[in-house]
Amino acid sequence: MDPSSMAQMLTSADRAPLEGLLRTQHNQLSTEKEAYSQIKNKLQALQDAIKGLNENGGLSSQSATFSSEGYATATVKAGAANADYQLYVKQLAKADQYSLALDENWTLPTQGTLDITVDGQTLSLDLSTLDSASGLTGLRDAISKAADNNGVQASLVRSGGQTHLMLTGSKTGASQAMTIKLSGGNVDAGFTQLQTAITNKTQLASAQDAVIELGGAGGLQLASSTNNFDGQIDGLNLTVSKAHAQDEFGNYTDAPLSLSVSTDQTAIEESLKGIVDAYNSLVGEVQKHTQSKEGSKAVLAGDSMARGLLGRLRGTLSNPPAGVSLAELGIKTDRYGKLSLDTAAMAKLQQNKPGALEQAFTGENGLLTRLEADVKPYLDRNGTLVQRDRSLQSGLDRITDRQEALDNRMNKVYQRYLGQFTRMQTLAQQMQQTMTMF
Structure with a gap:
């Protein structure tokens, strides 16, 4: 009889059920932690997409273009009408x-x-x-x-x-x-x-106002104490930077500057596509970890947090600003909860209600503004997902501590078994020697 082998065998038998339980618990927590980490990454991508759109001037549904560069720049705001203008920059604003x-x-x-x-x-x-x-x-x-x-x-x-x-x-x-x-x-x-x-x-x-002549030479004069004309043309913020040349009689020597305000449908689609893709990616990630399949249970099947996150976002999307429906905004939802763009509906809304699209998405009560507010509590420094990650990590740390405690206890059990079998072997050898004397 080998005392070491016998002690190891019995110790392994004692260890197996406890170690199996710890391994199962560790795998479950690790899988949950990884699942929530992937969901958090997708949610962060959605937040970044929304912030990026806002930081880049919001939903660019209309653009302003000039026939010549160097005279003026323009920013299109909500409420601007699609229109064409002819203008001269008569003079720039100056200080004494x-x-x-x-x-x-x-x-x-x-x-x-x-x-x-x-x-x-x-x-x-x-x-x-x-x-x-x-x-x-x-x-x-x-x-x-x-x-x-x-x-x-x-x-x-x-x-x-x-x-x-x-x-x-x-x-x-x-x-x-x-x-x-x-x-x-x-x-x-x-x-x-x-x-x-x-x-x-x-x-x-000499101190003077900036002056532009709208409609060409002798047209409607607009004046501003600065080189910025904000709100004098609805929805346009116009900044002039160079005056048109005039001859000795005050006649302009160049053609008037043409300004065209038009809907930039491609920019609308590109602006929203990133949001839609990020949202769909999040939906897919949550569904992967919460929806069980035949023969396998999803790791977060019984966890309400991930489902609650999607429910919150869907609730916001189903409640667009008053006066417009989600379908009118050009957003369609399939039976799996994912979104797609209806560019024809967007173009129709832009034609019938200029500025309504930007207001519905990025206004004070816009969908993207509210979605960002929905996301924030989950991703803040002490947000819901951060706290869940800490909780799961604490659980893993406790299992590590319990594993170390089990190793120490099993080592003592092994030593006890080894001592017992060693004494048994010694006693057996002594009995065998005694029997050979007869």
């Missing part, structure tokens, strides 16, 4: 800019008040409070740092042996015209020189 020429060694006057008024607001600077030795640099800094600075930018430019104090309005538009006034001085040299510079100031740029 003046140059005051002074000697490099000019000294600040000991008395006087410098007033710079823009759009009804006045920056009033008491020159007696400044360090006269600081000269032009001190005046520049005092203007820039004044508490009542109304948007005047001050800088120094040196040219031809003189230093020019540049005063520039920080805002464009005709209402931003600047007036500069000096008063209250004692007619010292510094005051006189500054007064002369103001009287002889050079206007480098």
